[in-house]
Amino acid sequence: MTSADLPIDENGRIYHLQIKPEQMAPNILLVGDPGRAEFIGSTLLRDIEVEREHRGIVTVTGTSEITGGRATIISPVRTTVTTAGMGTPSLEIVVNELVALNEINFETRTRKLDFPRLHILRVGTSGGLQASTKIGTPIITSYAIGMDNTGLFYEAPYPDQICERLEQDLGHIVRNAMSIGSRFHGKIHPYVSRAEPTIVDALLEGSASLGVPAKLGLTVSTSGFYAPQGRDIGRVKPAIPEIESAFAEYDPMLGGQRIENMEMETSFLIHFLGALGYWAGSICTTINNRRTNTFDHHYQEAVKNSTRVALLALAVIRSRNPDVRIS
Template sequence: MSKKASELILNADGSIYHCNIRPEQLADLVITVGDPDRVAKVSKYFDSIEFQTQKREIVTHTGSLNGKRITVISTGMGTDNIDIVLSELDALANINLETGEENEVHRELQFVRLGTSGALQRDIPVDSFVMSTHGLGMDGLLHFYEDSELVRDIEMEEAFFEHSAWDDAKAIPYIVKGSTSILETLRSENTFEGITGTACGFYGPQGRHLRLKPNPFDINEILSSFSYGNYRVTNFEMETSAIYGLSKMLGHEALSLNCIVANRAAGTFSQDSYKSVDLMIQYALERLTKD
């Protein structure tokens, strides 16, 4: 069934509405960053750049490094923006934009998030890199899609729900595992691994107290004290769970690599987060483009 114009929205030049790119301008390897300014900080390491565009906070560069074609795109902050960007990138890969029909052959994308995050465990220092084995979503996004239970770790969800005594008035947490193959590519003695908590906001949802008191006030302790098998919650941010959930439902691979700029348990913050993020970018690009 072809998609209605109000569903599959295109610009006058045939590019998809928010991302402002066409299918041939999208590489199979997609690096997502939150900050629009970080796109150029990634693409400056490319051997060549073939395409650039920007619409609102979504900046896109496509180029090549070591013979590997890469798209780097900014999503902005939050799972609501991830819903837009991931859905449109999948449409570019798997829907004929002229007819609105799904392509017969599925095109699989690899999504690698290069983000910043706050550690919840004291033993994970600032300026270190954390790979997300799972995304724990407290935003509720995946519950707006049918069959999300097919990609979620229901047993781990139930264990967290019991551990946290979760408030039924809030969105029910969901948990999705990231890509094992990309994790193996990025893994080294320099990386930490664990469950990444994804919040629907930066202040109250992450336990920060300015003028309004968070509820629950001890969300960091609830997360940091949760473990399931060999997994523990290592860090907090605002995008990973949505990237993992949508990617898996759409048949793509996804992995988050986060630079730790703050340690919430120790109350510390990086003295030079820009340098640390740059080192993470170089680390990821070297491993992702290695023969």
């Protein structure tokens, strides 16, 4: 792999994250806010091994020690928390570098014969789409609907037939929500990815153990915050008016699950990592509700609760699946 394809500095650190392979743990939390990465590192991790900041990306590796109310003793887990930024273009850079740190021998620039399976969780914030969802509720993603185009550059197969069915249904919904005279009618099409079921189960178990009520549902990831999520505040009108309402009303026929929230990163995360055989999932706190037009100005404690759920889920998974490698 050439220096142009895989930039590594003179100190053996990958370009954007500015860390070396041995400084990354196989259990990873991704957050959007650099300040949140710093907060997690300082309050929920101990025995800090590395703290780096480069181009707004904060990375901290240490040891988490989270137990739940019904949990037996769970061994401390070496964990990395890093910043993914806002949106799938930024996340695509970070996730590719995490994978490279895990899979590539930096001295020979060749892929290793085998490497640990990564477990990666996004801990973020999102807007709720169902009126019944209380602000502060963590949403655990079962399937993600990609309204960005980053995932379209990675030829990942369908994880299951549900993804294929949902893509067809949601493609019709998007086209029907657009004006037939729109310049972009028929050109915007979602892709659907599936969170790793074991991750989903561990997040549900962690939320129950810690007494943090959570909801399971589908997540929409968009390419922006305003018009891509149906917010009409500019003088250039959205191409898909009230897209959030169209998604909220759709019944995916998944045992009562609904499309619960909108954010900007989950779709690519689980699309890309799932195709590599890694385990990925997402838990995002609802900090506003699009149906009730409400916003929580004091959401930090709720995000901290979601973070504790995610750390406990990683600990549970690691205790039950130690040292799994991919070749």
